[in-house]
Amino acid sequence: MSASLISHQHQGAAAANSNNHNNITQSSGPSYMGIFSSSFCGMFQSKRFSRTDACALACCGVWLWERNKFMVDGTTPKPWRERPYAIAMVVAVTLVGFIYSQLKPESPQLAMISFLGIGGIMLVILCRFQSDRTQFRLELAKKQYYLDHPNESPESIPERDNRNLQFYLYKHQKEISRAHACCGCFPNDMAPAVVTNARTTPIHNDSQVLTMDGSGDDRVHDFCTRIWQFIGSCCCNACCSAWCACCGMCAIAQEHRHLEKTLPLETRAAATISTSSSSPPEVWEHDYITFQRWSEYAPQLQRVRDLNDTSWTSHLRAMSELSSRMVVGVQGLVVFVMVLAILPFIKMSFWQLPILIAALLQPALILYFVYWQSNRFDISLDAVIKYFASGFFICTGMAVAYESLVQCVTGLIMLVSYIIGGIAVLVEAADDAGDDDAANEEEIVEKMIEFILLEAVLSAFLNAFIVAALVEEISKYLCFWMVEHPDMEDASRTPVSRGSMITIAMVSTALGFACAENLMYVFVYTPPNVSYEIITLVMRSLLPIHPLAAAIQSIGVCRRDLEKDQKMQVGRIIFPAWLLHGLYDFVLMVYAAVIVILNGDDLGIEDEDGMDSSSSSNKNFDRDSSNNNYGQGDDYPVQYIPYDSPTPAPIDPDDIDFMEELATSFPSIVVGALIGILGLVWYFNQARLQRQRLMFQTLDPALGVGGVGGTAASSLQLESTTLLT
DSSP states (O other), rough: OHHHHHHHHHHHHHHHHHHHHHHHOOSSEEESSSSSSSOOTOSSSBGHHHHHHHTTTSSSGGEEEEHEEEHHHHOOOGGGGGOHHHHHHHHHHHHHHHHHHHHHHTOOOHHHHHHHHHHHHHHHHHHHHHHHHHHHHHHHHHHHHHHTTTTTTTTSSSSHHHHHHHHHHTTTHHHHHHHTTTTEEEEOEOOOOOOTTTTTOOOGGGGGGGGGTOOOOSBBHHHHHHHHHHHHHHIIIHHHSSEETTHHHHHHHHHHHHHHHOOOOOOOSTTSSSTTTTTTOOOOOOOOOTOBHHHHHHHHHHHHHHOOOHHHHHHTOOOOOOHHHHHHHHHHHHHHHHHHHHHHHHHOTTTHHHHHHEEEEHHHHHHIIIIIOOOOTTTTTTHHHHHHHHHIIIIIHHHHHHHHHHHHHHHHHHHHHHHHHHHHHHHHHHEEEEEEOHHHHHHHHHHHHHHHHHHHHHHIIIIIIIIIIIHHHHHHHHHHHHHOOGGGGTTTTTHHHHHHHHHHHHHHHHHHHHHHHHHHHIIIIOOOOOHHHHHHHHHHHOOOHHHHHHHHHHHHHHHHTTSTTTOHHHHHHHHHHHHHHHHHHHHHHHHHHHHHHHTTTTTTTTTSSSSSSGGGGGGGOOOOOOOOOOSSTTTTTOOOOOOOOSSSOOOOGGGGOOHHHHHHTHHHHHHHHHHHHHHHHEEEEEEEEHHHHHHHHHGGGTTTTTOOOOSGGGGGGGGGGGOOO
């Protein structure tokens, strides 16, 4: 690190310590004591760092860690061709996905071996990352020591001869070495509050006393904060005084909060939009992955906006390096899939290519009407691509991972409910029936049907409202919130223009997630038949619940950020979208489950011909989405998921009467469509009222975040961003 940077760090640390003195005199609860400026479990405690805290939850924080490393020593990540571990990971995922999809029906053992193989590769990669991250954390600890002890510079006292430094590192050894463990315990770094006279008692980081987030001026208590506090309280803190460390995500967020307080900071916002070359480059204003500075491409974006240039080529030429790479990558992926389709040993039909292209064009078509036709100057094409990619790649991965964890909890709840309820039903039925065996059997069957119906409703409720709606809505919000773009920092626009920008960004994120989910449902969950895959895609495209829920969330975000409504925190932002999404999924799930149970498919009841009804074509498919590993049936009423056997027989799509299945599910489709229409009407009404309030702020900036400039006619069309269907 250069001498000037250390000097800036020292000034930032001194300012932070000055603020911390004030925090001490006001502290009344537990406080943080450790090397850095905030607690290991201090995520989502401060609005200032909520974006990067959210980024730490994505992909085990790998991008945020690379950004931290870049900010300290200026090193950029190696290209993919020079990263053998990353290449091995990509190849392993591709091979496992291919083997699993091709061999699961015939050879589940081989599929299991392939999953164990990729698990081993992931473990090796995580261990490799753990070593690099721990070394980086050690270097941060040393730099912090030298900031707190400026008289002991490395030039004056060699590191190996500095006993104070060695003792300092030994004292905080656990805090350094355990933070990036793949799975383990981190010593609790919170202590009872200490009220000290800040003017007479100096504070150094080896005996530092701070609040959990390191800043007492912008603490928030929103939905994410309370969830994180609940998780932190449950993670061993009560019994063994330790936090749970998982893949170093909390440590990476802690290191970033520390760096952002100690590295030199300058005012963000319109400075980087300016074309003046005399403006100094901002410290944190650059893209992830490529680390291209905003000042390198933001002027081109602003120029296209100022000229009202409607040409596609102008918008494409103004894009950043990261967006250009993603566009080229998508084109290469489509070409790669087309090549796979023509290979003779790949079990992929050529007619699946048009379906794949249609699945990719569906979100593009929505964005054309929602964004390009009416709001292309409120937010740049570069930003739309980045938000879409965040939803497609990051949000999908987060949803799959965290839905699996939540599903373990709900599965345990259902297991306990089945055991306790089943025993109670059998005992009650036996007591009511007496000694009559025939009556006893009939009574048990009736009681069991009622019990299974109740359990199916409970399972549908948990899967719809908790596993699917709650996790996915939080994931979409976080994936929107974690993206940093110069468009969002431009405070010179009108409130209406900024409202349109927020809505388009959130809808783009949701469309990316919905596109990835559509691909999974069409090519994984649906039998390999052109009719079924087309109808599945059409049904999911006609009922776009994800972008609608994201548009509803944008109402709350605009109220919080533009109208400055302090009561509008994350919980209130997510609640309407969660309610709509949960009701929509619940109707589809509970109807499908009840139909299956009433038909006797889950009970093995014989029909009038003496045949076991479970031997019908429905046996091979699970319409009750409680057995799904992902998605929980959301947006699609008919589930074609193997169930009831770990090694199901190969499925012949010709044995299924799809139109009969569709007719059976028609009532749930109608109810789901009505729920979606009600949500759309509610959004249009709220958007109209909010647009009026924002226009009033434009006329009277003292009432909010008004300003001058912005886009002309397109900035007055906030509600047109909801043309989702």
